[in-house]
Amino acid sequence: MSVIFAKSKGLTDQETHYCPGCTHGIIQRLVAEVLEELGLLGDTIGCAAVGCSILTYNYLNIDMIESAHGRAPAVATGAKRVHPNKTVFTYQGDGDLASIGTAEIVHVAHRGEKITTIFVNNAIYGMTGGQMAPTTLPGQKVTTAPGGRDVAHSGMPLKVSEMIAQIPGAVYVERVSVHNPRAVRHAKKAIRKGFEYQMAGKGFSLIEVLSTCPTGWGLSPVDSLTWLQENMIPYYPLGVFKTPEEAK
Amino acid sequence: MPKSLMKGNEALALAAIKGGCSHFFGYPITPQNEIPEFLARELPKAGGVFLQAESELAAINMVYGAAATGGRAMTSSSSPGIALMQEGMSSLAAAELPSVIVNVQRGGPGIGTIQPSQADYYQMTRGGGNGDYRILSFAPATVQEGAEMMMAAFDLADFYRTPVFIVSDGMLGQMMEPVEFPERPLRTLPEKSWAAVGHGGSRKPNTIKTLVLDPGLLEQKNLRLQEKFTRIAATESRFENYRTDEAELVLCAYGSTARIVKNSIDLLAEEGIKAGLIRPQTLWPFPSSAFQQLPPTCRTILTVEMSCGQMVDDVRLAVNGRLPVAFYGRSGGIIPVPEEIVAHIKVLLGRV
Amino acid sequence: MAELKGRVRIATNVCKGCGLCTVACPVDIMVFNGNSVNLKGYQPPTITEPAKCTGCGNCAQMCPDSALTVERFTSKKEDPACLKA
Ligand SMILES: Cc1ncc(C[n+]2csc(CCOP(=O)(O)OP(=O)(O)O)c2C)c(N)n1
Ligand code: SF4
Ligand code: SF4
Numbered sequence: 001m002s003v004i005f006a007k008s009k010g011l012t013d014q015e016t017h018y019c020p021g022c023t024h025g026i027i028q029r030l031v032a033e034v035l036e037e038l039g040l041l042g043d044t045i046g047c048a049a050v051g052c053s054i055l056t057y058n059y060l061n062i063d064m065i066e067s068a069h070g071r072a073p074a075v076a077t078g079a080k081r082v083h084p085n086k087t088v089f090t091y092q093g094d095g096d097l098a099s100i101g102t103a104e105i106v107h108v109a110h111r112g113e114k115i116t117t118i119f120v121n122n123a124i125y126g127m128t129g130g131q132m133a134p135t136t137l138p139g140q141k142v143t144t145a146p147g148g149r150d151v152a153h154s155g156m157p158l159k160v161s162e163m164i165a166q167i168p169g170a171v172y173v174e175r176v177s178v179h180n181p182r183a184v185r186h187a188k189k190a191i192r193k194g195f196e197y198q199m200a201g202k203g204f205s206l207i208e209v210l211s212t213c214p215t216g217w218g219l220s221p222v223d224s225l226t227w228l229q230e231n232m233i234p235y236y237p238l239g240v241f242k243t244p245e246e247a248k
Numbered sequence: 249m250p251k252s253l254m255k256g257n258e259a260l261a262l263a264a265i266k267g268g269c270s271h272f273f274g275y276p277i278t279p280q281n282e283i284p285e286f287l288a289r290e291l292p293k294a295g296g297v298f299l300q301a302e303s304e305l306a307a308i309n310m311v312y313g314a315a316a317t318g319g320r321a322m323t324s325s326s327s328p329g330i331a332l333m334q335e336g337m338s339s340l341a342a343a344e345l346p347s348v349i350v351n352v353q354r355g356g357p358g359i360g361t362i363q364p365s366q367a368d369y370y371q372m373t374r375g376g377g378n379g380d381y382r383i384l385s386f387a388p389a390t391v392q393e394g395a396e397m398m399m400a401a402f403d404l405a406d407f408y409r410t411p412v413f414i415v416s417d418g419m420l421g422q423m424m425e426p427v428e429f430p431e432r433p434l435r436t437l438p439e440k441s442w443a444a445v446g447h448g449g450s451r452k453p454n455t456i457k458t459l460v461l462d463p464g465l466l467e468q469k470n471l472r473l474q475e476k477f478t479r480i481a482a483t484e485s486r487f488e489n490y491r492t493d494e495a496e497l498v499l500c501a502y503g504s505t506a507r508i509v510k511n512s513i514d515l516l517a518e519e520g521i522k523a524g525l526i527r528p529q530t531l532w533p534f535p536s537s538a539f540q541q542l543p544p545t546c547r548t549i550l551t552v553e554m555s556c557g558q559m560v561d562d563v564r565l566a567v568n569g570r571l572p573v574a575f576y577g578r579s580g581g582i583i584p585v586p587e588e589i590v591a592h593i594k595v596l597l598g599r600v
Numbered sequence: 601m602a603e604l605k606g607r608v609r610i611a612t613n614v615c616k617g618c619g620l621c622t623v624a625c626p627v628d629i630m631v632f633n634g635n636s637v638n639l640k641g642y643q644p645p646t647i648t649e650p651a652k653c654t655g656c657g658n659c660a661q662m663c664p665d666s667a668l669t670v671e672r673f674t675s676k677k678e679d680p681a682c683l684k685a
Contacts (some may be wrong), residue, residue, distance in 0.1 A: 005660035005670040012453075018664060020620030025664025042449040045317060048457075057455045059589035063444035065316045068339050069310035074301070078313025078321065079270060079444070081297050086446050104309070107302035110624070123635065181658035183622050214618075221618040 010036040010169055014058045017222060020022035021221020023178045027120055030178075031091065033061055034195055044087040045079045047072040049101075051093030052126040052213075067183045070101025073108035076115045082137045087114040087198060094135040098158050100204040105164070105206075112169030112203040114192040119160060120205055137231055142216070157235065160210045165241035170204035173242040177210040177233060179225045184234040193215040202244045210236055251426035256391045259427045260350060262290070263398035263523035265324055266429050266576060269348070270296045271321040273310035275329060277302055278362040279418040280352035283324040304329040308336030308349075316456040318443035318475040320402050322356070324350035326418075327368050335349060337411060338377025341473075342458035346405035350414045352421040355581035363581020364418030366503060372415050373532040380470055382477040385413040385531040386485060391425035393529075399432045406437045409481055414535035415531060417554065417591040419504040419583060433579060436562060459498035480533065487535035491517070492524030494545045500563050502528045504583070509552050511586035516593060523593065531559070534568035549573045550596060552589060554582075606655020606672045606676055607658055614667040617642035621659035621668060627652045 010032025012180040018025050023125040035041050038163055048054055050069035065215035072090035080088040097119050108115065112240050124142055124198045131144040135157050139148040149157075165173040172194060176187040187209055194205040210232050212224035254262070255321065261283045264272070272291055274284045278294055284300065291298045301307035307323045314321035325333060330351045340347055351372060355365040372385045388394035405412045408555040444454045491513055492498055501509040513523045521584040522545070526538045539549075549571055551560040560575045567573050576592045578584045594600050604633045608630075615638060622645055629652050630645040638644050644667075647653070655672030 001671055001673050002670065004655055004657040004667065006668040007669070012346070015614060016665060020616035021620055022664055024664075026662065029664070029666055031483060039670075041447075043448060045444050047313070054459060057457060061453060062541040063447050063454045064341075064456070065313060065444050066455070066459060067312075068309065068335055071305065071312075071336075074306040074309035075313035075316070076317070077299070078273065079317040080312035080313075081299060081310070082314045082317045082319035082321075088460070103302055104306055107306065110302075111299075117599075148645045169481075181656075184661045186664040213654060221620055222623050225620070225623070 008032040008036050010041055010061050012059055012061050016059055017162050018052065019057060019215045020162065021212070021214050021224065022052070022189045024120060026178045026184055027055055027187070027209050027211060028059060028091070030184070030191050031083055031118060034192045035062065038195055038199070040087045040195065042228065043081065044089070047076045047079065047088070049090060049092040049096040051096045053091055053120065055094060056091055064152060070096050070099070072096070073101065073104040073113070075115065077108055077111070080113060080115050087195060088187040089195070091118045092120065093126065094119070094121045094123065098134040098160050101219065108177045109164050109167040109170040109204045109206070112201060114198050114201055115207040116198050117234070118191065120211045121160070121208055121236065122211040122216070124213050124216040126213045126216050137235055159236065161206065161241045164206050168247070169204050170206060171240055171244040171247040172197050172205035174207040174218060174240045175210065175236060175238050177228065177238055179210070181226045197244060205248065251428045253424050254391060254427050255282055255422060255424050256394055257352065257421040259391045259395045260398050260414065260416065261286035261581065263395040263429060265290060265294045265296070267399040267402045267432060268320050269322050269402060271314045271469050272296070272298045272323065273301050273307040273314070273321065274323045274325065275301050275307050277326045277329045279354060279421050280324050280350065282421070284288045289305055296358060305334040305335070308333040309558055311347050312336055312339055312343070312345060315340065315347045316343065316444050318440045318445055320346070320350040322350070324352065325503045326352045326354045326489070327365070327371070332367060332372055334371070336375035337375060337383065337468050338379055338381060339458055340411040341377070341381035341383060342379060343456050344409040345411065346402070347413060347455070348405055348414065348510065350416060353359060353402045353415065353417040355579065358533050361581040362418065364504060364554060364583060365579065365581055366417055366505060366553050367555040367579060368415070369531060369553070369555060372413055373534070373562070381473065382480070382532055383411050383413050384408070384480055385415050387415045387529060387531050388420065389506045389527060391420070391423065391427045394420065395427050395429060399429065403432070403435045403437060404484070409434060410476070410480070417502065417504050421554045433581045447481055483535035484530060485535045485537065486529035487538045488527040488529060489538070490525040490527065492526065492543055495522045495524035495543055496547050497523040497550060498542055498546050499523060499525045499550050500528070500559070501525065502531065502559065505552055505554050507587055508584055509589060512589040512593065515586055515590050519598070521593070521599065534562040534566065537568040539563070542571070546571065548596065550593065552584065553577045554584070555579055604651060605674050606653040606670060607650065608647060608653050608659060609669045610647070611667045612636070612644045613639045614665050615642055615644035616640070616665055617644055617666065619645070620662040620664065621645060624658040624662040626656060626658060627654060629653060
């Protein structure tokens with residue numbers, strides 16, 4: 001007999017505040033599992049961002065720093081420059097990373113900061129109640145674009161992985177999803193690689209994870225998975241955008 | 249140790265290294281550039297890290313990250329850059345992270361000018377950040393005093409777990425004066441057992457945070473912070489008295505302006521007019537007690553600033569209506585000359 | 601009786617009744633039948649035919665609240681049948 005799945009030691013006993021079926025819970029768990037498997041729980045400094053994931057520091061069994069909205073990459077830079085041998089990561093939503101924090105994410109990559117960023121793209125501002133994000137899809141109805149995102153008015157959604165991959169200091173960029181068990185298993189591998197490249201001192205890595213926001217989207221958790229698959233993946237193709245070999 | 253001739257900005261930078269700075273993060277802005285330039289060259293030699301950030305917003309948040317993990321971090325900037333850093337100042341104060349921030353003030357509002365100014369008194373004492381917080385602010389008037397305040401700043405920041413401001417201005421930053429760097433007094437500092445450095449599997453995780461959703465808990469935290477601010481106010485407020493004995497007029501000025509005002513006072517003395525100066529060395533806590541000990545001869549108070557009148561608010565609060573408080577100031581980067589202050593005083597005292 | 605391949609257990613009171621496990625299960629044994637309500641007021645799924653569990657772990661992979669524990673009794677590393685998404 002073997003235990004195929006049990007709750008990771010990287011997670012605390014605190015129950016999360018996430019809405020039922022929100023895949024933030026899956027992504028955060030994958031981070032915990034990877035850090036546990038790599039034996040890094042005691043040597044990691046995490047930087048939480050402002051958004052639904054702000055309370056990750058209550059759920060992950062590691063030392064963490066809460067960062068102001070969008071600034072997690074700068075906070076992580078400060079931490080990594082004090083502790084070059086510790087593992088440092090940011091966990092950021094799309095409002096946080098792709099809107100208010102664009103300068104910080106571009107420059108953390110630009111400096112080739114040896115940190116890992118987990119970028120949770122749910123195409124909406126979850127925490128503040130479902131407003132438009134830079135990643136909101138064309139026509140997607142959100143509270144600040146009640147008729148759906150009008151691209152003539154607000155532009156086309158930002159493709160963060162494609163953008164960051166262009167930056168020389170970024171060594172590993174991959175977009176993954178968590179809409180079914182196979183995708184989840186693959187997402188975990190990508191997150192693991194992100195941390196391994198950091199440990200190997202390669203440079204900056206970003207793993208964009210397509211995620212659901214059932215509450216903001218106004219869909220059931222199960223329907224949200226389908227919506228992600230049918231609407232997000234065509235616009236945000238999954239795959240590797242940069243590898244350390246290409247970065248050379 | 250012999251004195252060496254140094255620019256105010258460079259002396260501050262060297263004093264930072266001697267005060268135990270381990271990390272500097274900053275963004276270029278005149279008139280403070282000599283600080284990052286000096287540290288880019290010298291801090292790595294002393295085993296520290298210099299990093300140019302992409303903005304003041306990033307710089308202050310790098311300071312936040314470094315301080316949260318136990319580093320002795322600082323940044324320096326000038327007025328518009330400090331305005332951008334106010335979000336971070338609020339976070340540093342809320343998370344109680346020891347750090348040092350230098351403001352070499354220039355004229356505003358807006359982009360203003362690169363010439364000297366003291367129009368950031370509100371920024372330094374009221375802050376632009378949200379919430380109830382106070383930041384210990386030192387205001388040197390000479391290159392030597394700046395060096396000494398800076399050398400003590402990191403220890404004080406660690407001691408109280410607080411950010412510390414060094415408030416300079418474009419004039420003090422650019423002028424050259426002889427300066428020496430005596431050994432800094434040893435201070436027993438608390439261990440940073442709160443820092444987020446990785447728990448090593450041997451303790452509960454540490455969290456550095458400012459979010460407190462429960463109103464009751466946030467109020468408790470605020471009251472605890474206020475208790476700390478009261479403690480700092482009671483211990484750290486500092487000022488200098490200059491020729492206040494038997495003065496009929498007491499002036500109040502800080503930093504570069506205080507030096508000019510001293511010249512005005514000497515000029516007035518030659519004409520038999522007795523004036524003195526109270527020079528705040530800390531802006532917050534403001535040395536209100538200095539105004540409890542005014543000479544009985546004093547009839548009026550005059551505050552002089554390189555601004556349109558900011559510190560004068562605190563002087564009025566300290567004097568509390570007991571005497572008239574007047575104001576004289578120049579702004580926009582104009583440095584007042586002693587003679588114009590003298591002329592103003594004569595009109596004020598009816599001695600024309 | 602056929603040999604048991606796997607076993608899934610629910611920490612009932614951790615569950616938020618989201619249903620992500622129900623669509624992940626390749627043998628459809630995680631079912632909402634409205635039979636139970638937990639302390640938080642959510643309805644956790646019922647494991648209708650526990651003997652059918654293949655021990656693939658799909659349900660647990662999808663659970664955002666880490667409410668599920670899965671054991672496998674077969675030695676095969678990964679049952680291909682269970683990897684269908
Ligand atoms: C400076 C500042 N501006 C605005 C906010 C309000 N705010 C909190 S969370 C958030 C958006 C978060 O959205 P996202 O990053 O997409 O994360 P999600 O909640 O969707 O996971 C905003 C705008 C804030 N906390 N700070
Ligand atoms: S609002 Fe959206 S992103 Fe936030 S916890 Fe709920 S479902 Fe998740
Ligand atoms: S996935 Fe988890 S939380 Fe959701 S219904 Fe299944 S057991 Fe409950």
